[in-house]
Amino acid sequence: MLSSPQHLIDGEIAELKRFGYTPFGDAAPDWVAMWEHLKGDFATLRRPRVPDFAELSPWPQEGARIYMRRRLLADRLFEECQVLYRSLHMEGINIERVEAYTLGREAYEEAVLDFGKAREMLEDVFSRTVDLAPMR
Amino acid sequence: MKTFKTYDKGDVLPEDYKKALINLMCFQADSEYAGAQRVAENHRYATRPEEAYRLSKKVFEEMGHGFYVWNLLQELGVDVDARLYELSHNPDNPDPKKVNVINGFRKENWSKFFECWEDVALFSTVVTPAAVAFLGQYRECSYLPWARVNVRIHKEEYGHLAFGVWASKRCIEFGGEKTREFMQQRIQKFMQMGLGFYGRPSAGDKKSQMFDVYYEYGIKVKKPEELQAEYMELLDSRLKEIGLVVPAGVEADYDMRMGYEAEEPLAA
Numbered sequence: 362m363l364s365s366p367q368h369l370i371d372g373e374i375a376e377l378k379r380f381g382y383t384p385f386g387d388a389a390p391d392w393v394a395m396w397e398h399l400k401g402d403f404a405t406l407r408r409p410r411v412p413d414f415a416e417l418s419p420w421p422q423e424g425a426r427i428y429m430r431r432r433l434l435a436d437r438l439f440e441e442c443q444v445l446y447r448s449l450h451m452e453g454i455n456i457e458r459v460e461a462y463t464l465g466r467e468a469y470e471e472a473v474l475d476f477g478k479a480r481e482m483l484e485d486v487f488s489r490t491v492d493l494a495p496m497r
Numbered sequence: 498m499k500t501f502k503t504y505d506k507g508d509v510l511p512e513d514y515k516k517a518l519i520n521l522m523c524f525q526a527d528s529e530y531a532g533a534q535r536v537a538e539n540h541r542y543a544t545r546p547e548e549a550y551r552l553s554k555k556v557f558e559e560m561g562h563g564f565y566v567w568n569l570l571q572e573l574g575v576d577v578d579a580r581l582y583e584l585s586h587n588p589d590n591p592d593p594k595k596v597n598v599i600n601g602f603r604k605e606n607w608s609k610f611f612e613c614w615e616d617v618a619l620f621s622t623v624v625t626p627a628a629v630a631f632l633g634q635y636r637e638c639s640y641l642p643w644a645r646v647n648v649r650i651h652k653e654e655y656g657h658l659a660f661g662v663w664a665s666k667r668c669i670e671f672g673g674e675k676t677r678e679f680m681q682q683r684i685q686k687f688m689q690m691g692l693g694f695y696g697r698p699s700a701g702d703k704k705s706q707m708f709d710v711y712y713e714y715g716i717k718v719k720k721p722e723e724l725q726a727e728y729m730e731l732l733d734s735r736l737k738e739i740g741l742v743v744p745a746g747v748e749a750d751y752d753m754r755m756g757y758e759a760e761e762p763l764a765a
Contacts, residue, residue, distance in 0.1 A: 380546035466557040
């Protein structure tokens with residue numbers, strides 16, 4: 362049985378859903394639920410338990426919200442890439458569509474790197490707040 | 498440095514030159530796209546969100562490299578949409594009569610190399626330097642439109658190498674010394690692939706029959722020995738950065754034909 366170009370995209374979506382990806386919609390971001398999917402990235406040998414979103418004090422909570430907003434931006438650009446990818450497969454390869462796809466994926470790449478920078482920012486905030494909490 | 502005649506967009510290409518050029522360009526384009534499909538299959542090993550997102554971006558990048566080169570092949574009269582159709586509709590076993598995918602990027606070969614996220618990180622650290630060196634030579638090749646496209650591709654291949662270093666460091670950061678030792682043991686299998694990337698030596702009994710043709714035309718501008726030296730330098734520096742070392746006595750695996758050293762032009 363033949364596969365289709367959509368098969369690859371469906372696989373990408375399924376993998377990102379493991380970390381809380383949800384397709385674009387009208388609902389306001391559910392920070393608590395999203396944090397549950399993402400907080401594992403802040404677990405280290407020295408910090409095996411990462412607090413829930415509601416447990417965070419205002420400083421790290423705002424950092425976490427910014428981190429998650431970066432991810433939402435990456436998600437929207439990921440969807441833009443899907444549209445451009447489908448266009449190349451359905452309408453054929455030409456210079457306009459190839460360069461449009463290039464712009465789309467470069468924007469997505471930058472958003473993913475920004476998401477990483479936000480993680481580093483939050484990691485720094487955690488080292489100055491969450492990690493010190495038991496000592497207070 | 499060797500000199501050769503160059504050609505730009507719209508120039509009339511000698512028939513034999515065009516045949517050799519199209520063969521290598523098809524291998525690059527088809528394999529970049531197939532490589533993206535393989536990278537996507539590795540997504541299941543991603544253990545953390547940022548790893549998953551970075552791998553997703555890599556899928557789109559590799560695919561974009563294929564689109565760049567196919568776009569040029571279209572101008573040379575190749576039916577690239579048919580190649581795209583074959584690869585996207587038969588990702589697990591594309592017909593070798595219709596597309597030219599390097600052995601290493603065929604699913605049955607690729608999947609044997611990956612068992613965990615550490616393997617994904619090591620692939621980009623240990624094999625990608627070979628791609629950086631191998632594809633880097635095309636920036637100076639005699640077909641100028643392809644050379645220009647490979648300037649863009651080469652820059653991003655460096656980015657993939659940076660991804661490998663980043664991902665490997667993260668594995669060790671979270672897993673400690675035990676993970677570092679685990680990864681050190683797994684370098685060899687990927688290094689065999691990396692060493693075989695640019696094809697057989699340019700001289701001696703085992704030399705490739707096609708290399709001289711490509712070299713004479715300026716389609717390939719560096720000998721395998723030169724590329725190997727570049728590869729080893731890059732590999733050594735990146736492994737040191739991570740806290741790993743180059744294992745001794747590793748032999749190249751040419752059977753994976755990562756560097757598309759086809760003896761005869763295939764599907765085009």
